[in-house]
Amino acid sequence: MARSCLAIVLAAGEGTRMQSAMPKVLHKIGGLPLVGHVVRAVQTAGATRLAVVVGFGADEVAAAVRPLAAKAEIFTQTKRLGTAHAVLAARAALQKPVDDVLIVFGDTPLIEETALGAARQALAEGADIAVMGFHTDNPSGYGRLIEKGDRLVAIVEEKEATEAQKQITFCNGGLMAVRGKHLLALLDRVENKNTRGEYYLTDIVALGAKRKLEVRAVAVGIENVIGINTRLELAEAESLWQHRQRVAHLQRGVTMLAPETVYFSYDTQIAADVLIEPQVFFGCGVKIAARAVIHAFSHIEGAEIGGAAQVGPFARLRPGAQLAQSARVGNFCEVKNAAVGAGAKVNHLTYIGDASIGAHSNIGAGTITCNYDGYNKWHTEIGENAFIGSNTALVAPVRVGNGAYVASGSVITENVADDALAFGRARQVNKEGRAKELRARYAALKSRK
Numbered sequence: 001m002a003r004s005c006l007a008i009v010l011a012a013g014e015g016t017r018m019q020s021a022m023p024k025v026l027h028k029i030g031g032l033p034l035v036g037h038v039v040r041a042v043q044t045a046g047a048t049r050l051a052v053v054v055g056f057g058a059d060e061v062a063a064a065v066r067p068l069a070a071k072a073e074i075f076t077q078t079k080r081l082g083t084a085h086a087v088l089a090a091r092a093a094l095q096k097p098v099d100d101v102l103i104v105f106g107d108t109p110l111i112e113e114t115a116l117g118a119a120r121q122a123l124a125e126g127a128d129i130a131v132m133g134f135h136t137d138n139p140s141g142y143g144r145l146i147e148k149g150d151r152l153v154a155i156v157e158e159k160e161a162t163e164a165q166k167q168i169t170f171c172n173g174g175l176m177a178v179r180g181k182h183l184l185a186l187l188d189r190v191e192n193k194n195t196r197g198e199y200y201l202t203d204i205v206a207l208g209a210k211r212k213l214e215v216r217a218v219a220v221g222i223e224n225v226i227g228i229n230t231r232l233e234l235a236e237a238e239s240l241w242q243h244r245q246r247v248a249h250l251q252r253g254v255t256m257l258a259p260e261t262v263y264f265s266y267d268t269q270i271a272a273d274v275l276i277e278p279q280v281f282f283g284c285g286v287k288i289a290a291r292a293v294i295h296a297f298s299h300i301e302g303a304e305i306g307g308a309a310q311v312g313p314f315a316r317l318r319p320g321a322q323l324a325q326s327a328r329v330g331n332f333c334e335v336k337n338a339a340v341g342a343g344a345k346v347n348h349l350t351y352i353g354d355a356s357i358g359a360h361s362n363i364g365a366g367t368i369t370c371n372y373d374g375y376n377k378w379h380t381e382i383g384e385n386a387f388i389g390s391n392t393a394l395v396a397p398v399r400v401g402n403g404a405y406v407a408s409g410s411v412i413t414e415n416v417a418d419d420a421l422a423f424g425r426a427r428q429v430n431k432e433g434r435a436k437e438l439r440a441r442y443a444a445l446k447s448r449k
């Protein structure tokens with residue numbers, strides 16, 4: 001039977017070193033707050049319940065967690081008296097029976113399901129506490145793992161460590177899995193008699209070992225436990241995370257000519273056999289179907305791109321852009337809150353906003369949907385197989401019917417019926433020989449000066 005699992009996310013910290021008015025865990029990687037990455041990781045690792053301990057910016061942090069985990073229990077730690085004290089803020093959640101408790105930090109966004117899974121596996125195999133440890137040549141600042149054989153007997157914080165203990169390079173990543181029935185009793189025995197006067201979560205290791213519990217260290221890759229404290233670390237973590245996304249997309253069958261120049265968001269969905277050229281940015285909410293091609297230098301967010309559609313180069317798709325099968329949006333075009341029908345073409349220097357374009361219509365270069373009057377947004381509807389001549393302004397609300405034809409340079413303020421031809425421009429007048437006369441006059445004017 002699957003083991004039940006409560007995840008406790010510690011997210012009370014302020015993060016002074018971020019130099020920010022915003023709580024640390026709300027800074028983003030791949031468009032998702034740090035704490036969101038942690039929540040998603042514990043969910044994939046099988047957490048059936050979630051408790052989040054908040055403090056600084058409590059309401060904002062809770063609001064960021066809710067959309068990902070509607071049933072998350074939020075606990076407030078008013079005074080930050082240490083990691084054990086923080087876990088105890090979720091006492092009410094710990095009082096309900098549960099097999100496994102995962103304790104994770106809200107500022108370690110690169111934690112992977114596999115690392116969490118390994119710690120839970122240790123519990124399933126009989127361990128009572130599994131601590132996620134990592135090996136490093138530069139252990140300074142971390143708690144050191146003190147092992148006896150294959151058992152962990154204590155974690156000693158840097159400040160409490162003897163010179164000999166400081167030589168140990170197997171360190172505490174901070175995250176743990178603990179058998180639910182033991183955790184509260186252990187936490188209640190933790191004291192704050194140490195250099196920082198804090199209640200250390202790490203003390204449950206020695207307490208557990210003394211009570212003959214089985215305590216183990218599970219070695220995980222250092223990436224998993226990287227905590228974010230500064231903007232530099234945030235940027236470094238973003239870079240590691242982006243690298244993971246690129247690898248994952250390549251493995252799933254996406255072609256990238258220069259993967260290191262393509263930026264993903266946490267929710268980017270790209271089907272196999274999509275081709276992505278260099279220098280492409282995916283903001284949140286992008287979904288791309290098979291065989292689409294994203295040409296170089298395109299900026300895409302909140303957009304759905306149909307199969308075999310073509311985007312860019314230099315295209316901007318904003319939220320609500322929906323491109324149907326084989327649609328094309330070319331260079332220097334912006335599409336916002338608009339549906340572009342199957343096989344329709346918006347190829348050059350165009351703004352399509354708050355609009356719908358029917359299948360196989362052709363939108364000429366320099367077409368603008370004038371969707372905003374300074375107060376309200378209005379809709380433009382273009383039917384199927386319509387042709388909009390270059391440099392047309394479509395003043396919304398307006399409709400251009402199926403098969404209609406709009407002459408270049410038009411300003412369209414009235415609806416155009418199906419199959420009608422619309423001219424919205426002054427008629428051209430040609431005056432024979434007048435160019436010559438004009439030149440003579442201007443030349444004379446210049447010589448008189």
Ligand code: UD1
Pocket residue numbers: 010011012013014053077079080081082083085086105106107141142143144155157171172173174199200201202227
């Ligand atoms: C902790 C570990 C250390 C480990 C390191 C890994 C303890 C005592 N030490 O040290 O062994 O090597 O992580 O990065 O656990 N928090 C609260 N409330 C508090 C205190 C902390 O919510 O009262 C949160 C922080 O916001 C942070 C996390 O818990 O997300 C860890 O706290 P932090 O102060 O960074 O612990 P470290 O000193 O880094």
Ligand code: MG
Pocket residue numbers: 227
């Ligand atoms: Mg820390």
